Amino acid sequence: MIAVVALNPALDVTHHVDGVDWAGVNRPARVRAVPGGKGLNVARTLHALGAEVLLLGLAGGPTGTAIRAGLAANGVPAAFTEIAADTRRTFVVVDTRGGEVAAFYEPGEAVTADELGRFVAAYGEALPRCAAVVLSGSLPPGLPAGTYADLTALATAAGIPVVLDTSGEALLRGAAAGPAIVKPNLTELAAVTQLTPAASLPPARGLAAASGHRLRWPDDRAGVLAAARWLRGLGPRAVVVTLGADGLLAVTGDGTWHAAGEPVAGNPTGAGDAVAAGLANALTQRQSWPERLRHAAALGSATTAATVAGEFATADYQRALASVRVCQLEGPR
Amino acid sequence: MIAVVALNPALDVTHHVDGVDWAGVNRPARVRAVPGGKGLNVARTLHALGAEVLLLGLAGGPTGTAIRAGLAANGVPAAFTEIAADTRRTFVVVDTRGGEVAAFYEPGEAVTADELGRFVAAYGEALPRCAAVVLSGSLPPGLPAGTYADLTALATAAGIPVVLDTSGEALLRGAAAGPAIVKPNLTELAAVTQLTPAASLPPARGLAAASGHRLRWPDDRAGVLAAARWLRGLGPRAVVVTLGADGLLAVTGDGTWHAAGEPVAGNPTGAGDAVAAGLANALTQRQSWPERLRHAAALGSATTAATVAGEFATADYQRALASVRVCQLEGPR
Numbered sequence: 001m002i003a004v005v006a007l008n009p010a011l012d013v014t015h016h017v018d019g020v021d022w023a024g025v026n027r028p029a030r031v032r033a034v035p036g037g038k039g040l041n042v043a044r045t046l047h048a049l050g051a052e053v054l055l056l057g058l059a060g061g062p063t064g065t066a067i068r069a070g071l072a073a074n075g076v077p078a079a080f081t082e083i084a085a086d087t088r089r090t091f092v093v094v095d096t097r098g099g100e101v102a103a104f105y106e107p108g109e110a111v112t113a114d115e116l117g118r119f120v121a122a123y124g125e126a127l128p129r130c131a132a133v134v135l136s137g138s139l140p141p142g143l144p145a146g147t148y149a150d151l152t153a154l155a156t157a158a159g160i161p162v163v164l165d166t167s168g169e170a171l172l173r174g175a176a177a178g179p180a181i182v183k184p185n186l187t188e189l190a191a192v193t194q195l196t197p198a199a200s201l202p203p204a205r206g207l208a209a210a211s212g213h214r215l216r217w218p219d220d221r222a223g224v225l226a227a228a229r230w231l232r233g234l235g236p237r238a239v240v241v242t243l244g245a246d247g248l249l250a251v252t253g254d255g256t257w258h259a260a261g262e263p264v265a266g267n268p269t270g271a272g273d274a275v276a277a278g279l280a281n282a283l284t285q286r287q288s289w290p291e292r293l294r295h296a297a298a299l300g301s302a303t304t305a306a307t308v309a310g311e312f313a314t315a316d317y318q319r320a321l322a323s324v325r326v327c328q329l330e331g332p333r
Numbered sequence: 334m335i336a337v338v339a340l341n342p343a344l345d346v347t348h349h350v351d352g353v354d355w356a357g358v359n360r361p362a363r364v365r366a367v368p369g370g371k372g373l374n375v376a377r378t379l380h381a382l383g384a385e386v387l388l389l390g391l392a393g394g395p396t397g398t399a400i401r402a403g404l405a406a407n408g409v410p411a412a413f414t415e416i417a418a419d420t421r422r423t424f425v426v427v428d429t430r431g432g433e434v435a436a437f438y439e440p441g442e443a444v445t446a447d448e449l450g451r452f453v454a455a456y457g458e459a460l461p462r463c464a465a466v467v468l469s470g471s472l473p474p475g476l477p478a479g480t481y482a483d484l485t486a487l488a489t490a491a492g493i494p495v496v497l498d499t500s501g502e503a504l505l506r507g508a509a510a511g512p513a514i515v516k517p518n519l520t521e522l523a524a525v526t527q528l529t530p531a532a533s534l535p536p537a538r539g540l541a542a543a544s545g546h547r548l549r550w551p552d553d554r555a556g557v558l559a560a561a562r563w564l565r566g567l568g569p570r571a572v573v574v575t576l577g578a579d580g581l582l583a584v585t586g587d588g589t590w591h592a593a594g595e596p597v598a599g600n601p602t603g604a605g606d607a608v609a610a611g612l613a614n615a616l617t618q619r620q621s622w623p624e625r626l627r628h629a630a631a632l633g634s635a636t637t638a639a640t641v642a643g644e645f646a647t648a649d650y651q652r653a654l655a656s657v658r659v660c661q662l663e664g665p666r
Contacts, residue, residue: 013422015437022355025436033419062399066419069395086366086399091348091424093437100356104348104426106364 003130006039006057008140010090019097035070038137041273041310061086081119085109110142131284136165148174165276175234182236190215217243256330259293262323266304274303290326336463339372339390341473352430368403371470374606374643394419414452418442443475464617469498481507498609508567515569523548550576589663592626595656599637607636623659
């Protein structure tokens with residue numbers, strides 16, 4: 001079983017309006033409310049791949065109930081720890097005439113230490129049945145930045161590989177706890193180099209700063225590689241950087257690879273979550289790095305081609321799988 | 334007890350954003366989710382006035398649960414009939430820098446005939462305890478336009494006065510069922526004159542058509558009076574037209590009055606609902622028309638001065654009460 005942890009899920013509400021009046025009253029022609037957030041996308045992708053998955057996380061109030069009901073309707077097994085606060089919403093308005101999209105992400109209410117304690121107990125109970133763990137998304141207000149580090153340490157102590165997909169301080173601290181894979185995108189990778197790791201770990205001297213805290217692929221291959229190597233030096237066994245339409249870069253103990261398929265038109269929302277799902281899935285199947293990356297990159301492409309985050313068409317996946325080129329950039333280091 | 338019927342309530346979600354990107358991602362600084370819809374505003378106003386009130390209506394799904402919880406937190410007694418569909422939301426985005434406000438009103442999902450039947454049974458059970466009934470707001474999809482007419486007929490047959498505040502075909506048919514008061518605004522009054530009443534009732538020949546289906550006060554007093562008189566001729570004992578900042582016009586069997594307070598700065602959302610609440614409240618206290626109108630107009634003003642629909646400050650109400658001028662335009666006809 002693969003456990004996917006979603007500590008900050010959301011109910012994603014989308015309004016489709018034919019010609020939005022951004023300063024007036026609108027009556028949406030179509031309304032969609034589905035469970036959302038990165039962890040939920042990961043779990044849906046794993047479920048669609050036929051993997052045994054269990055979604056763990058925090059949910060509360062009527063919006064938490066809506067999330068549970070939506071996942072049950074999709075057949076995704078979930079066991080959320082109940083919290084007092086109402087789970088947050090995201091609200092997206094799509095102008096089906098003009099094409100504009102406005103998004104409003106609620107921050108969510110604070111989670112208490114007691115609620116986190118109950119979650120950690122549930123997580124600890126689930127671990128013995130897990131072949132891998134995915135920790136995905138932002139932390140809700142109220143939780144310490146070391147929360148993912150603690151969850152990573154619990155899993156790795158039990159010999160269970162962790163895929164960590166988060167950003168900022170939570171990524172920095174989580175990386176130091178020794179996950180199997182951390183999976184930042186270029187923006188997250190550049191941002192984490194600007195943070196100061198614990199005194200016992202190497203600081204990211206000069207990384208990304210030269211390019212104004214931004215990293216670009218393929219214009220600044222050396223900078224991206226240096227940042228990924230530095231991040232790997234903090235503790236994770238591998239760093240997989242999602243490069244958008246340019247695929248994936250994996251810096252591992254076995255070597256460094258770049259994997260990319262044909263460019264795909266569509267909606268890239270959730271493509272990174274599909275990559276995280278693909279990596280976790282591959283970890284449980286003991287595939288080699290080139291196989292893992294081909295699988296993960298193809299899932300990212302197929303998800304981009306689909307209209308809804310966390311969904312993909314099998315035909316798109318099969319087509320992408322055939323088109324992905326995996327190049328080894330460096331051998332083991 | 335006053336029963337307030339809200340067949341199409343909503344969870345009103347408001348996002349406050351400091352400088353909205355209408356084509357990008359926003360993180361609201363403040364989020365507010367409260368039970369909303371016209372009937373709920375009426376019930377809150379009556380509750381604040383100290384009247385014994387019972388809110389009846391339809392609610393379902395997690396959003397229905399959120400509405401029930403919000404009303405319970407406000408201490409407003411409610412007994413909603415459970416429906417299968419999730420209750421609708423409204424989304425309002427307020428740009429606290431630029432001042433723009435964009436609103437998105439979900440239509441709601443269809444209500445079944447069986448669910449309406451269960452509601453009517455609950456309504457019938459509550460009627461013997463009622464001194465007045467307020468029927469307020471739009472009908473949800475799936476309900477016949479004659480629904481308010483049926484509910485009005487049940488109450489009037491039991492000798493209970495009804496205040497009907499709706500629009501379009503539901504107003505036209507409801508008016509013919511003999512409520513004590515119908516309470517359109519100018520837009521609703523002009524629109525209803527364009528509909529064709531049942532063959533036994535007088536058609537609105539030429540009304541509002543002269544002004545292009547619009548009615549204005551005080552520019553077109555004669556047109557507004559003629560339309561209100563025609564509407565009264567369909568069946569209601571009185572027509573009270575809300576004129577925005579210009580107050581109220583009441584066409585009754587006892588005479589015709591105009592009531593208006595000092596102009597008030599603020600948010601007019603919900604002011605009409607406060608007027609409906611004031612009229613129902615006054616009906617149960619057997620006040621004269623001038624007293625009723627003074628009370629209702631003052632509630633409308635005080636609600637405009639408040640920031641939240643359905644709320645008002647007692648000091649604003651007392652101040653408005655002293656400032657309202659009630660003029661009799663015509664004697665009994």
